[in-house]
Amino acid sequence: MAFEYAPAPESRDIVDIRPSYGLFVGGEFTGGRGEPFKSVNPANEETLAEIARADAADVDRAVAAARAAYDRVWGPMPGRERAKYLYRIARLVQERARELAVLESIDNGKPIRESRDVDVPLVAAHFFYHAGWADKLPYAGFGPDPRPVGVAGQVIPWNFPLLMLAWKIAPALACGNTVVLKPAETTPLTALAFAEICQQADLPPGVVNIVTGAGETGRALVEHDGVDKVAFTGSTEVGKLIARAAAGTRKRLTLELGGKAANVVFDDAPLDQAVEGVVNGIFFNQGHVCCAGSRLLVQESVADALLERLKARMATLRVGDPLDKNTDVGAINSAAQLDKIRMLSEAGEAEGAGRWSPPCELPQRGFWFAPTLFTGVAQSHRIAREEIFGPVLSVLTFRTPAEAVEKANNTPYGLSAGVWTEKGSRVLWMAERLRAGVVWANTFNKFDPASPFGGYKESGFGREGGRHGLEAYLNV
Amino acid sequence: MRGPRLGDAGVVATETRTSAGELRAFLHGLPGVDQVGADERAARLATRSIKTSAKAEAIDLAISMVDLTTLEGADTPGKVRALCAKGVRPDPADPGVPKVAAICVYPDLAGVAAEAVRGTGVGVASVATAFPSGRAPLEAKLADTRAAVAAGATEIDMVIDRGAFLAGDYLKVHEEIVATRQACGDAHLKVIFETGELATYDNVRRASWLAMRAGADFIKTSTGKVAPAATLPVTLVMLEAVRDFRDATGRQVGVKPAGGIRTTKDAIRYLVLVNETAGPDWLTPRWFRLGASSLLNDLLMQRRKLATGVYSGPDHFTKD
Numbered sequence A: 001m002a003f004e005y006a007p008a009p010e011s012r013d014i015v016d017i018r019p020s021y022g023l024f025v026g027g028e029f030t031g032g033r034g035e036p037f038k039s040v041n042p043a044n045e046e047t048l049a050e051i052a053r054a055d056a057a058d059v060d061r062a063v064a065a066a067r068a069a070y071d072r073v074w075g076p077m078p079g080r081e082r083a084k085y086l087y088r089i090a091r092l093v094q095e096r097a098r099e100l101a102v103l104e105s106i107d108n109g110k111p112i113r114e115s116r117d118v119d120v121p122l123v124a125a126h127f128f129y130h131a132g133w134a135d136k137l138p139y140a141g142f143g144p145d146p147r148p149v150g151v152a153g154q155v156i157p158w159n160f161p162l163l164m165l166a167w168k169i170a171p172a173l174a175c176g177n178t179v180v181l182k183p184a185e186t187t188p189l190t191a192l193a194f195a196e197i198c199q200q201a202d203l204p205p206g207v208v209n210i211v212t213g214a215g216e217t218g219r220a221l222v223e224h225d226g227v228d229k230v231a232f233t234g235s236t237e238v239g240k241l242i243a244r245a246a247a248g249t250r251k252r253l254t255l256e257l258g259g260k261a262a263n264v265v266f267d268d269a270p271l272d273q274a275v276e277g278v279v280n281g282i283f284f285n286q287g288h289v290c291c292a293g294s295r296l297l298v299q300e301s302v303a304d305a306l307l308e309r310l311k312a313r314m315a316t317l318r319v320g321d322p323l324d325k326n327t328d329v330g331a332i333n334s335a336a337q338l339d340k341i342r343m344l345s346e347a348g349e350a351e352g353a354g355r356w357s358p359p360c361e362l363p364q365r366g367f368w369f370a371p372t373l374f375t376g377v378a379q380s381h382r383i384a385r386e387e388i389f390g391p392v393l394s395v396l397t398f399r400t401p402a403e404a405v406e407k408a409n410n411t412p413y414g415l416s417a418g419v420w421t422e423k424g425s426r427v428l429w430m431a432e433r434l435r436a437g438v439v440w441a442n443t444f445n446k447f448d449p450a451s452p453f454g455g456y457k458e459s460g461f462g463r464e465g466g467r468h469g470l471e472a473y474l475n476v
Numbered sequence B: 001m002r003g004p005r006l007g008d009a010g011v012v013a014t015e016t017r018t019s020a021g022e023l024r025a026f027l028h029g030l031p032g033v034d035q036v037g038a039d040e041r042a043a044r045l046a047t048r049s050i051k052t053s054a055k056a057e058a059i060d061l062a063i064s065m066v067d068l069t070t071l072e073g074a075d076t077p078g079k080v081r082a083l084c085a086k087g088v089r090p091d092p093a094d095p096g097v098p099k100v101a102a103i104c105v106y107p108d109l110a111g112v113a114a115e116a117v118r119g120t121g122v123g124v125a126s127v128a129t130a131f132p133s134g135r136a137p138l139e140a141k142l143a144d145t146r147a148a149v150a151a152g153a154t155e156i157d158m159v160i161d162r163g164a165f166l167a168g169d170y171l172k173v174h175e176e177i178v179a180t181r182q183a184c185g186d187a188h189l190k191v192i193f194e195t196g197e198l199a200t201y202d203n204v205r206r207a208s209w210l211a212m213r214a215g216a217d218f219i220k221t222s223t224g225k226v227a228p229a230a231t232l233p234v235t236l237v238m239l240e241a242v243r244d245f246r247d248a249t250g251r252q253v254g255v256k257p258a259g260g261i262r263t264t265k266d267a268i269r270y271l272v273l274v275n276e277t278a279g280p281d282w283l284t285p286r287w288f289r290l291g292a293s294s295l296l297n298d299l300l301m302q303r304r305k306l307a308t309g310v311y312s313g314p315d316h317f318t319k320d
Helices: A056-074 A079-095 A097-108 A112-133 A161-174 A189-200 A215-222 A236-246 A271-287 A300-314 A335-350 A401-409 A424-433 A466-473 B020-029 B035-045 B052-065 B077-088 B107-117 B138-150 B162-166 B170-184 B201-213 B232-249 B264-277 B295-308
Strands: A023-025 A028-030 A034-041 A046-053 A151-155 A178-182 A208-210 A229-233 A252-256 A262-265 A295-299 A354-356 A372-375 A392-398 A416-420 A438-441 B066-069 B102-105 B123-128 B155-159 B188-192 B218-220 B254-256 B290-292
Touching: A023 A056, A023 A189, A034 A097, A046 A189, A056 A151, A056 A178, A056 A208, A056 A215, A079 A097, A079 A112, A079 A161, A079 A189, A097 A112, A097 A161, A097 A189, A112 A161, A151 A161, A151 A215, A161 A178, A161 A189, A161 A229, A161 A466, A178 A215, A189 A208, A215 A236, A229 A236, A229 A466, A236 A252, A262 A271, A262 A401, A271 A300, A271 A392, A271 A416, A271 B035, A295 A300, A295 A401, A300 A372, A300 A392, A335 A354, A335 A372, A335 A392, A392 A401, A401 A424, A416 A424, A424 A438, B020 B170, B020 B201, B035 B232, B035 B264, B052 B066, B052 B264, B052 B295, B066 B077, B066 B295, B077 B102, B077 B107, B102 B107, B107 B123, B107 B138, B123 B138, B138 B155, B138 B170, B155 B170, B162 B170, B162 B201, B170 B188, B170 B201, B201 B218, B201 B232, B218 B232, B232 B254, B232 B264, B264 B290, B264 B295, B290 B295
Parallel strands: A151 A178, A151 A229, A178 A208, A229 A252, A262 A295, A262 A416, A295 A392, A372 A392, A416 A438, B066 B102, B066 B290, B102 B123, B123 B155, B155 B188, B188 B218, B218 B254
Antiparallel strands: A023 A028, A023 A208, A034 A046, A354 A372
16 A cells, blocks of 8 residues: 655744844844845745845954954863863754754755754764863874964855854864854854854854855955965865965965765675665765765676666655655755756756656745756766766766776765775775775765865865864964 | 576475575575664664654554464463454454454464454464474474464464574575475465574575575564564565565565564554555555554554544553
């Protein structure tokens, strides 16, 4: 018999979205001098709130607040005292977890299952983890008394709004820096909720400042003279502009950029789990993941069997209302991103790859794209080379392990890779040769605050998380 | 996996002349199961939220899939008759509640059960083959089986020889299933693996294929006498096996998790697992069963709660 799941929406009553939001500077919410912009719910195009836009003067104010806090309070504060604030923030994140998850899903379009089970728990974990480091920095391997860098200007993307904030703010604060952070213009709401959490935690004013706005605001921040360190996560294109701007200045820079990861499936892989890993690799967060496994490299001898299972599995993906607890794939974050996904998918068809999606009813309003795979993809196709940043998988085949390595590495990117085989020695052999910052074996998209994350080649430089991630925020 | 690696998976056991070497090569040629991944998949499906109308349907479906079980040394004809009455009419206050699928008893009480459920459509399942350990000579196991069938059992729940399986003597396990299958006559054969003793998911997958090739109508996780009994990931692996077996051979085999399934929430998680792994074709008592003793009353309680909006205390449901 057919077993239809009745709608199981998470209540949105728990969040109280205000009609308008200001900037968070010096511990207070203030207006912005730029023209305010709107944040919309990508699942139904409803306007959620009006957001202040920071202009250069606002950014200047925020940097000055961060500098004052660094000089007078946060920089001189002993690590054990900083740790208390970070622990407090971590606990507040946990206490407000449901609210933050719902807010994230509304603003970003990601399924509540993911914001609830992945994003928000990892946010808390990052603060807990880095709180632990704050008084132990002399043992991190960067000398007996490593000093902070100063004021960090941080610009984060829209795919994991609150999680990317945590990746940036937690290590910066643990190491004694103060920050000015700019969330993405399409997803500012959880960063502003985080500003409230900073107030709740009695974090000294100016330690964390949040400036909202679009590219211009970001540029004003990263080019600001008072910023000692720039951290950026986002597109390779913007990353290159930032690298040019930072060149020749005293600013230290870390970049976490795009990716076109290969998920390599050998013929001795645990097939059912490999299928899950491929699905998780590309359809997690609608494929809006810089380390997404967007290229499936499957050994030709097992390609048909794997693809048959993969298609059957894709047909069970539940696409729709991000707040429904049974939704697997939510909304595309913005109209602009949807256009880009459509454009590249059309290029894939035009270049001769075979396009397939399971039967799937998409909502009328909002930004939606069905889970899609392309077979018969060649290395030369655009869909094999360019980052689509959407739920689109390109399937390529290989014959030998050496060919798998060659194809996997044949990309300007190098953020992540996956290897699926029951043979332990082959995992190690592959991991030695894959030019990617993270190599997952028999799993994919696993994150942990103790594990450094970052790229090779045009996927960026610097690491976030783990002991290695501290280096970016210490004057070593 | 269409087209298994070695040829003859499709040949139903009674016609098969299987060699030890071929069987071993086949079972060890099956794709492996990654334990972490299987656990994760089962845990993720367990977060499905089944509410309102879907929950009502699921509860009735689950009731109709219950193999209502008593397998105690202290079982008496009186106890078994009471259980049969419960299975035929689970909630005396509500005739709309479906019957359970079968009553599951020891072989010496199969006759009592058959008498008590006659004409109701409820089946009689009897464990057999020296349940639960399976440690008896084959002749004794077959006599056990024949006696249960003669007494009126419509389904036989046999146990495999775990010792032989773990020693790598797959052929012995295979031949015992084939022989028991023959002794069953028209009765359906469920093959119990005791997955808590097989321990690894690779073993569960191999045991599943071995039993299906040998002619099992159903594959079943556990006796209920060994912990852990049924778990979601073990059942996931078995559901993948029956799905693949049907793809390869065209023959459909049922699945029965048993032991440790106590709450409505547990039962619904199993139904979700079936729905999203083997698919809706398995969502009938013909192809999926829940072996349980205390589960039924929780299903009844949740059913009434859903219908009336209030919880009735446990004393409003019969204890049998």
